[in-house]
Amino acid sequence: MTETVTHSHHADPTAWTPGRQLPLPHRLFLVAHDYIVRRDSEARPLVHLPALGIGLAGAALIQLGISRRIYIRDGYVVAATAQPIGDPFCDSVLGHIVASLSPRLVGTWVQWLSGSTYDWIRNQLVDMGVLQAVVHRRMFSTRTVYVLPDTTPYVQTRGAISYAVLGRGHDEECGALCALVTILRLESALYMAMRSAEVRDRLTHIRRRAEPETIVVADVVETLIGDKSVAVYG
Numbered sequence: 001m002t003e004t005v006t007h008s009h010h011a012d013p014t015a016w017t018p019g020r021q022l023p024l025p026h027r028l029f030l031v032a033h034d035y036i037v038r039r040d041s042e043a044r045p046l047v048h049l050p051a052l053g054i055g056l057a058g059a060a061l062i063q064l065g066i067s068r069r070i071y072i073r074d075g076y077v078v079a080a081t082a083q084p085i086g087d088p089f090c091d092s093v094l095g096h097i098v099a100s101l102s103p104r105l106v107g108t109w110v111q112w113l114s115g116s117t118y119d120w121i122r123n124q125l126v127d128m129g130v131l132q133a134v135v136h137r138r139m140f141s142t143r144t145v146y147v148l149p150d151t152t153p154y155v156q157t158r159g160a161i162s163y164a165v166l167g168r169g170h171d172e173e174c175g176a177l178c179a180l181v182t183i184l185r186l187e188s189a190l191y192m193a194m195r196s197a198e199v200r201d202r203l204t205h206i207r208r209r210a211e212p213e214t215i216v217v218a219d220v221v222e223t224l225i226g227d228k229s230v231a232v233y234g
Helices: 024-031 049-066 088-099 106-127 152-165 172-183 196-208 212-233
Strands: 003-007 070-073 076-079 132-137 142-147
Touching: 024 049, 024 088, 024 106, 024 152, 024 172, 049 070, 049 088, 049 106, 049 172, 049 212, 070 212, 076 088, 076 106, 088 106, 106 142, 106 212, 152 172, 152 196, 172 196, 172 212, 196 212
Parallel strands: none
Antiparallel strands: 003 132, 070 076, 132 142
8 A cells, every 4th residue: 555645845935936937957957857748756867867966066056157156267166256146055055165275176066066966956846846755655665756746847947948949049047058958968858849959959059159157067067977978888
């Protein structure tokens, strides 16, 4: 017999509301899962978790860069201000950067963050009300799955990327998201009415036109994912 109960963390003051844009790492998390076909069951990641962790960590640095909290100088991450942006995860990353005794390379921060980023963002999405943690209880075991009670934030995120691909305009954050979607090869997750190769070509074009610091971080993310693949499959 299976008992299903709703589980949630403490209420987050940054709870998502319709019309509010999620931070960049959280939007990448949603796009990287098959919520469109598994809304009421646990969605599966569309990429290997180590690669997704690297992508999410890079997204946090890009978000801080776009928010003018950090900047990249000769490949090093430098804090511009300690003022938080209002997102617990990104603000925690910023706190570590500010507290660092000396600037560290982009790759150093991405690697350091990547191991815990997935769980942190998933749990924060639960706190925000975007995901819902459901505990399935059996006689000798329990299992927690994470479902999407409202598809709105997922659909909004995917729709913004699709609009960018169709040439209908995008902002700096969406351009960065397109770059990370390209690197993680998530073009099939957009479910667009065109060939995946064409979608990828358009995403690549958007990536090349991103802000210089976004390109630096994206290139590091791509290199680290490639190195991880070589280590696993080489």
